[in-house]
Amino acid sequence: MSDHQDRFERLHVAPAYQMVAEAIEREIVAGRIRPGEPIGTESELVRQFGVNRSTVREGIRVLEQGGLISRDTSRRLFACAPHHNRLASRMSRALVLQEVTFRELYETAMVLEIAAIEQAVERATKKDIAALAENVKKTEAAIDDPALVAELNSEFHLLLAKATQNRVLQLAREPTGLLFFPTTELICQKVPNGAARIVEANTMMLNAIRERDKKSALTWMRRHVEDWRKGFERTGKELDQAVDKSYLRAAIR
Amino acid sequence: MSDHQDRFERLHVAPAYQMVAEAIEREIVAGRIRPGEPIGTESELVRQFGVNRSTVREGIRVLEQGGLISRDTSRRLFACAPHHNRLASRMSRALVLQEVTFRELYETAMVLEIAAIEQAVERATKKDIAALAENVKKTEAAIDDPALVAELNSEFHLLLAKATQNRVLQLAREPTGLLFFPTTELICQKVPNGAARIVEANTMMLNAIRERDKKSALTWMRRHVEDWRKGFERTGKELDQAVDKSYLRAAIR
DNA sequence: CACTAGCCTTTGTCCGACAAACAGCGGATT
DNA sequence: AATCCGCTGTTTGTCGGACAAAGGCTAGTG
Numbered sequence: 001m002s003d004h005q006d007r008f009e010r011l012h013v014a015p016a017y018q019m020v021a022e023a024i025e026r027e028i029v030a031g032r033i034r035p036g037e038p039i040g041t042e043s044e045l046v047r048q049f050g051v052n053r054s055t056v057r058e059g060i061r062v063l064e065q066g067g068l069i070s071r072d073t074s075r076r077l078f079a080c081a082p083h084h085n086r087l088a089s090r091m092s093r094a095l096v097l098q099e100v101t102f103r104e105l106y107e108t109a110m111v112l113e114i115a116a117i118e119q120a121v122e123r124a125t126k127k128d129i130a131a132l133a134e135n136v137k138k139t140e141a142a143i144d145d146p147a148l149v150a151e152l153n154s155e156f157h158l159l160l161a162k163a164t165q166n167r168v169l170q171l172a173r174e175p176t177g178l179l180f181f182p183t184t185e186l187i188c189q190k191v192p193n194g195a196a197r198i199v200e201a202n203t204m205m206l207n208a209i210r211e212r213d214k215k216s217a218l219t220w221m222r223r224h225v226e227d228w229r230k231g232f233e234r235t236g237k238e239l240d241q242a243v244d245k246s247y248l249r250a251a252i253r
Numbered sequence: 254m255s256d257h258q259d260r261f262e263r264l265h266v267a268p269a270y271q272m273v274a275e276a277i278e279r280e281i282v283a284g285r286i287r288p289g290e291p292i293g294t295e296s297e298l299v300r301q302f303g304v305n306r307s308t309v310r311e312g313i314r315v316l317e318q319g320g321l322i323s324r325d326t327s328r329r330l331f332a333c334a335p336h337h338n339r340l341a342s343r344m345s346r347a348l349v350l351q352e353v354t355f356r357e358l359y360e361t362a363m364v365l366e367i368a369a370i371e372q373a374v375e376r377a378t379k380k381d382i383a384a385l386a387e388n389v390k391k392t393e394a395a396i397d398d399p400a401l402v403a404e405l406n407s408e409f410h411l412l413l414a415k416a417t418q419n420r421v422l423q424l425a426r427e428p429t430g431l432l433f434f435p436t437t438e439l440i441c442q443k444v445p446n447g448a449a450r451i452v453e454a455n456t457m458m459l460n461a462i463r464e465r466d467k468k469s470a471l472t473w474m475r476r477h478v479e480d481w482r483k484g485f486e487r488t489g490k491e492l493d494q495a496v497d498k499s500y501l502r503a504a505i506r
Numbered sequence: 507c508a509c510t511a512g513c514c515t516t517t518g519t520c521c522g523a524c525a526a527a528c529a530g531c532g533g534a535t536t
Numbered sequence: 537a538a539t540c541c542g543c544t545g546t547t548t549g550t551c552g553g554a555c556a557a558a559g560g561c562t563a564g565t566g
Contacts, residue, residue, distance in 0.1 A: 015517090017518080029501055041547060042547075043547075051520085052519060052521075057548090058311060061311045061315050062314050062318045065319055071548095084347060087343060091337075091344075093282065095420070097288070097334040107419060108425055111365070166360060167353045172365065172428075173425070175421075268550090294517090304551085305552070306551095308550060324517095327559055327560070328517060329516080329560095
């Protein structure tokens with residue numbers, strides 16, 4: 001151990017591939033490369049950065065995974081604004097890997113879905129309402145198919161979030177929504193009238209949105225999410241149990 | 254154009270580097286490689302997958318960026334559960350690049366912070382309360398330094414979220430929190446008593462948590478977030494304006 | 507027993523090469 | 537003339553080998 005005080009802090013030399021990634025990222029984030037614009041070819045980047053193609057390619061992989069750049073059918077690179085679908089599934093994955101409990105999920109979903117319907121009542125457009133109506137109609141028709149009801153119910157909540165016109169809220173609720181979906185199927189199977197109750201709740205919420213009736217909307221959403229919890233408990237699982245790894249299959253794609 | 258119906262769908266041949274990444278990812282999410290366990294060396298992976306080292310390295314970059322694997326000081330690879338800090342900054346970036354408005358941010362923050370303090374009142378441990386108290390003390394001392402007040406206020410909300418013991422809620426609110434922080438500094442500078450009002454609100458919220466007084470906690474949180482909006486409007490900006498790209502610098506690191 | 511020097515391994519980077527896939531272009535066909 | 541087809545140059549994905557720098561490990565030293 002050195003007997004004098006440290007004069008300098010450890011300086012971190014970033015690997016070249018990382019610097020390549022950061023340089024391109026800066027250009028995109030600063031808006032100097034707009035979403036949709038092409039980045040150069042690999043050889044072009046090799047020329048500009050003065051590093052080897054392998055190095056450039058490693059940097060490209062990083063950005064690609066980050067969603068900042070993408071390739072069209074011709075595999076050419078172009079910039080793009082990362083869309084939340086991609087991020088939401090990563091977040092779901094993180095939540096599962098950190099073994100969060102169903103209770104944490106339930107409590108957060110309650111908050112977010114309540115907020116969503118409250119804003120949706122205020123701001124849903126005719127188009128949003130039509131999409132929700134279409135969804136409810138499909139769900140009615142699928143009442144005997146648990147998997148389909150679960151999927152459609154998941155879509156209902158997604159459409160609801162869209163109707164808020166609030167993208168921040170949409171992003172915030174999406175990971176939770178993704179993890180809810182597989183359990184809903186289970187509930188439809190195990191709880192008598194489970195699917196019917198979902199159809200009823202969604203119908204009532206749709207009506208409430210149509211009539212801009214916030215109070216009714218909130219009541220039905222609360223009931224709907226509580227129903228989920230009750231159904232969940234009836235399947236014999238514990239609310240304080242960690243969300244199963246098998247849930248990732250549904251959440252990720 | 255072909256005159257017969259398409260019999261086959263386009264089959265997607267995944268590049269080798271992607272298959273490497275997916276293979277390792279599968280092992281981790283399935284739990285067969287636990288967080289903290291070492292992946293092999295690059296040569297080891299080369300041997301197992303039967304591909305070139307460059308290919309393996311590209312796959313590794315993908316996973317590294319995804320937060321599923323990481324390297325310790327010796328640069329050896331090991332699996333890890335992606336932690337939300339990383340994800341939250343990505344989400345913030347996505348929000349800014351999609352040019353969400355301050356209004357979307359404000360409305361969502363209101364919902365999430367209200368939810369956070371409500372749960373914090375119920376579940377904050379002594380340790381959580383001590384951390385919050387420490388934070389408030391520091392903020393009082395820093396009342397003349399807008400940047401520091403803003404940073405400490407941001408930390409206050411983070412500690413609050415931790416006190417909920419709800420990791421899903423923590424993850425949901427973090428991207429919003431990151432984007433709030435830079436504006437808070439601006440507000441402290443431009444609004445008379447801005448910093449003092451923050452200190453007051455945080456002190457009252459801390460007291461409310463100590464006394465498990467949910468009503469008071471909610472009142473002060475509402476006032477606190479509304480104060481942010483009022484302060485924001487007083488700086489001359491429009492609430493329906495997109496969040497500035499310059500905000501990323503603070504949110505990302 | 508602690509400590510240091512040197513060896514071995516591993517990573518980051520480079521070079522060069524080649525097959526497959528694609529875009530663009532010019533010629534052939536109707 | 538417009539359309540289709542095949543050719544060619546370009547680009548990506550992958551491979552093999554190579555080397556310096558940095559870190560870990562081991563054996564020898566005090």
